[in-house]
Amino acid sequence: MSNKIRHFYEFEDFRFVPEERCLWQGDELLSLSPKALDVLNLLLQQPNEVVTREKLLESVWEETFVDESNLTVAVSNLRKVLEQHSSTPKEFIRTIPKKGYRFVSEVEKVFQEEAEDEVAKFEAPQLPPESIDISDRSAPPVRWHFVGIILLGVLFLTSFGLWINYSRETGLSSVPVNERNIKSIAVLPLK
Numbered sequence: 001m002s003n004k005i006r007h008f009y010e011f012e013d014f015r016f017v018p019e020e021r022c023l024w025q026g027d028e029l030l031s032l033s034p035k036a037l038d039v040l041n042l043l044l045q046q047p048n049e050v051v052t053r054e055k056l057l058e059s060v061w062e063e064t065f066v067d068e069s070n071l072t073v074a075v076s077n078l079r080k081v082l083e084q085h086s087s088t089p090k091e092f093i094r095t096i097p098k099k100g101y102r103f104v105s106e107v108e109k110v111f112q113e114e115a116e117d118e119v120a121k122f123e124a125p126q127l128p129p130e131s132i133d134i135s136d137r138s139a140p141p142v143r144w145h146f147v148g149i150i151l152l153g154v155l156f157l158t159s160f161g162l163w164i165n166y167s168r169e170t171g172l173s174s175v176p177v178n179e180r181n182i183k184s185i186a187v188l189p190l191k
Contacts, residue, residue: 036074043103052100
């Protein structure tokens with residue numbers, strides 16, 4: 001049986017596991033976007049040091065061109081989650097104007113040896129199926145612009161089909177009037 005060594009970062013009552021990209025507070029898994037977790041990982045690797053905006057953008061978004069506002073949003077979401085779940089009001093991430101960000105809370109890097117067949121202590125607790133409450137799950141938001149585009153497409157296709165059908169029933173000719181050979185003229189009474 002071989003053992004593997006895992007590492008994670010601890011600060012306040014939080015635990016960040018980089019291999020799993022999970023942020024825990026006690027036994028509760030906190031919900032964050034993957035990019036926000038990548039930003040947190042870089043900040044935790046260099047606690048109390050300034051991590052430049054350029055380094056964060058290059059490392060997290062790699063070869064993708066993104067606006068700096070994406071980084072600002074990721075850091076803002078990270079701050080919000082940390083402040084909401086912190087037991088004491090404290091600043092975790094400090095903005096260094098025109099440079100980058102610094103993780104200012106005390107961070108401890110912890111190494112743990114564990115057997116491969118051993119259940120990791122960081123797994124979410126398993127709840128029996130009858131105890132899971134699905135009533136608080138909200139439905140995904142309706143994307144109204146897609147619904148509008150689909151309705152416009154259906155309206156266009158329906159109108160086109162009706163126009164084709166009408167032109168066949170009324171006997172409208174596809175030959176322009178100036179190219180038609182008129183062989184007779186009908187004179188109708190004015191009444």
